[in-house]
Amino acid sequence: MTGTFWHAARQHLTASAGARVSLGIIVALVVLAVIGPWINPNGLETLDWSSVAQYPGIAHAHWFGTDRLGRDLYVRTLEGARVSMIVGLVASAVSLVLGLIYGAIAGYVGGRTDDLMMRIIEILGGLPLIFFVIFLTVVFGRNEYLLFASIGAVGWLTLARIVRGQALSIRRQEYIEAAIASGAGTARIIYKHVLPNVIGPVIVYATLTVPQIILLESFLSFLGLGIQEPRASLGTLIAEGAGEMEAAPWMLLAPGAFLTLLLVSLNIFGDRLRDAFDAGAGR
Amino acid sequence: MFRYFLKRLGGAIPTLFIIVTLSFLLIRIAPGGPFDEEKLLPPEILANLKSAYGLDQPLWLQYAHYLRSLLHGDFGPSFRYKDFTVTELIAQGLPVTAEIGIAALILALALGMVIGVFAALRQNRAADYTVMTLAVLGIAVPSFVVLPLLGLLFGVYAHWLPVAGWEPGSIRHLILPVVALTLAPLAYVARLTRGSLLEVLQRPFIRTAFSKGLPLRTVIFRHALRPALVPVAGYLAPAVASIMTGSLVVESIAGLPGIGRYMVQGALNRDYTLVLGMVVLYSVVLIGAGLLVDLLYAWLDPRVGFER
Numbered sequence: 002m003t004g005t006f007w008h009a010a011r012q013h014l015t016a017s018a019g020a021r022v023s024l025g026i027i028v029a030l031v032v033l034a035v036i037g038p039w040i041n042p043n044g045l046e047t048l049d050w051s052s053v054a055q056y057p058g059i060a061h062a063h064w065f066g067t068d069r070l071g072r073d074l075y076v077r078t079l080e081g082a083r084v085s086m087i088v089g090l091v092a093s094a095v096s097l098v099l100g101l102i103y104g105a106i107a108g109y110v111g112g113r114t115d116d117l118m119m120r121i122i123e124i125l126g127g128l129p130l131i132f133f134v135i136f137l138t139v140v141f142g143r144n145e146y147l148l149f150a151s152i153g154a155v156g157w158l159t160l161a162r163i164v165r166g167q168a169l170s171i172r173r174q175e176y177i178e179a180a181i182a183s184g185a186g187t188a189r190i191i192y193k194h195v196l197p198n199v200i201g202p203v204i205v206y207a208t209l210t211v212p213q214i215i216l217l218e219s220f221l222s223f224l225g226l227g228i229q230e231p232r233a234s235l236g237t238l239i240a241e242g243a244g245e246m247e248a249a250p251w252m253l254l255a256p257g258a259f260l261t262l263l264l265v266s267l268n269i270f271g272d273r274l275r276d277a278f279d280a281g282a283g284r
Numbered sequence: 285m286f287r288y289f290l291k292r293l294g295g296a297i298p299t300l301f302i303i304v305t306l307s308f309l310l311i312r313i314a315p316g317g318p319f320d321e322e323k324l325l326p327p328e329i330l331a332n333l334k335s336a337y338g339l340d341q342p343l344w345l346q347y348a349h350y351l352r353s354l355l356h357g358d359f360g361p362s363f364r365y366k367d368f369t370v371t372e373l374i375a376q377g378l379p380v381t382a383e384i385g386i387a388a389l390i391l392a393l394a395l396g397m398v399i400g401v402f403a404a405l406r407q408n409r410a411a412d413y414t415v416m417t418l419a420v421l422g423i424a425v426p427s428f429v430v431l432p433l434l435g436l437l438f439g440v441y442a443h444w445l446p447v448a449g450w451e452p453g454s455i456r457h458l459i460l461p462v463v464a465l466t467l468a469p470l471a472y473v474a475r476l477t478r479g480s481l482l483e484v485l486q487r488p489f490i491r492t493a494f495s496k497g498l499p500l501r502t503v504i505f506r507h508a509l510r511p512a513l514v515p516v517a518g519y520l521a522p523a524v525a526s527i528m529t530g531s532l533v534v535e536s537i538a539g540l541p542g543i544g545r546y547m548v549q550g551a552l553n554r555d556y557t558l559v560l561g562m563v564v565l566y567s568v569v570l571i572g573a574g575l576l577v578d579l580l581y582a583w584l585d586p587r588v589g590f591e592r
Contacts, residue, residue, distance in 0.1 A: 131529050135559070136551075139550070139554050139556065140310050140311055216426055226551055243431075246432055246435065246436050247447075250436055257429040257432070260426070261424065261429060265425070272420075
């Protein structure tokens with residue numbers, strides 16, 4: 002991974018209109034989710050009984066309308082989006098850590114260990130993992146830390162494969178040989194030499210898993226197996242909205258549109274990012 | 285070819301065994317028993333309940349018993365639906381789920397391939413861009429957003445189709461759920477077909493076919509399509525997984541009495557045996573889909589069976 006790699010990749014990325022637009026939308030949505038609730042007078046749990054199931058508009062205080070209990074949808078959508086984004090980031094970080102450790106060990110140690118570890122990945126990859134996540138919520142009850150962990154545990158497989166590939170090429174480098182010659186142990190070499198050298202491109206790849214994880218979280222929350230009341234995520238809001246759509250369609254449209262926009266732009270940006278990496282690698 | 289298939293089959297059985305064992309152990313190490321919520325029960329009755337469900341036996345005996353029942357297609361009693369066994373619940377729900385799932389799979393594959401070929405033949409023209417933009421949307425928008433939206437448009441506003449509900453034999457009730465299930469895999473298949481066909485069209489044997497003076501249609505359908513479909517065949521198992529996953533929400537939203545809804549209800553009720561049975565069932569279906577993919581590979585690319 003040389004300077005020309007990053008240079009070529011960055012050039013390819015900035016040349017793509019899709020990448021620029023989608024990144025702009027992602028940044029806007031994140032900013033909106035972080036500071037948006039404060040530029041509206043309504044609270045997350047405030048019940049405004051004077052305007053129950055109010056339709057959206059900018060003439061009154063509820064820009065996205067309100068739900069059956071008079072809670073403001075603008076604030077709830079943005080708060081829910083923030084929860085979804087945090088889950089996406091934390092669970093991606095979990096899978097990044099798992100994938101890094103697993104992949105680095107498999108790739109650096111190699112041989113039989115590598116064969117066995119990759120075989121395990123292959124088996125896990127063939128399983129209906131989302132059902133296992135549901136299964137875990139059944140067995141251990143529903144709590145948010147478990148949600149982070151189990152979603153993260155699903156996302157690490159691809160990352161482990163990528164890290165392994167990188168580690169395989171690194172172990173033949175001369176500085177590894179030098180480290181072995183100077184008496185460094187396997188654990189130390191992985192920690193000091195392999196991990197720092199694979200982490201850059203892998204973090205970029207990890208961003209590709211963020212939309213998948215946000216989708217998975219919303220899916221579980223939609224079914225009532227993820228984020229629990231009184232907290233809201235985009236999934237729980239869409240579930241509420243789907244139940245009320247005949248009387249108050251905006252309850253479905255506001256969080257649905259937000260999630261759609263977020264997922265579409267994350268996906269487009271991820272695609273362009275992968276293209277840019279391929280271009281950087283000269284493929 | 286046959287040996288190749290046997291080898292694949294041999295690989296699938298240990299996988300299934302691991303799934304069953306892992307799921308079984310997870311349930312047994314879970315904190316709290318299935319009867320925790322029935323707090324008012326006196327200890328004698330609780331003990332009776334446990335012995336009725338075999339929970340007082342040693343772990344290895346329960347495991348052996350469970351394995352033997354599984355081999356007989358018996359998933360054990362449901363802990364919540366007291367009068368039903370898990371097998372009965374599955375037998376009730378499976379036809380509905382299979383009906384919408386298979387319809388969605390066939391639609392996604394057939395339409396996806398047609399659209400993919402169409403887009404590839406109009407590469408970098410307006411039609412291609414339109415189709416591929418729609419495909420990005422189709423992949424990114426989750427089914428639990430699509431189905432309520434479809435219900436809103438075609439049900440609440442247009443009154444063409446029922447928003448939710450189910451009647452035996454009624455196809456009108458299944459249209460919107462099937463469409464919602466189809467979109468994501470359809471978009472994916474279209475994208476895969478387009479990309480792979482474009483790549484195949486660059487190969488020398490295609491140039492040879494054109495230089496023989498063959499018309500475009502013959503080149504595409506006789507020569508290019510078969511190798512181009514290899515990645516699409518590889519997507520079959522993920523497509524089945526995507527449709528099974530989608531059926532969880534789609535059945536819940538549309539109120540269809542399929543196994544997806546039982547799975548969700550079972551998960552919300554912490555019905556251990558029901559969820560365990562469903563996980564095993566879904567795994568079997570997915571592993572079966574994987575085997576089918578291997579067979580398809582061998583058919584699409586005859587070199588596959590002879591490797592190694």
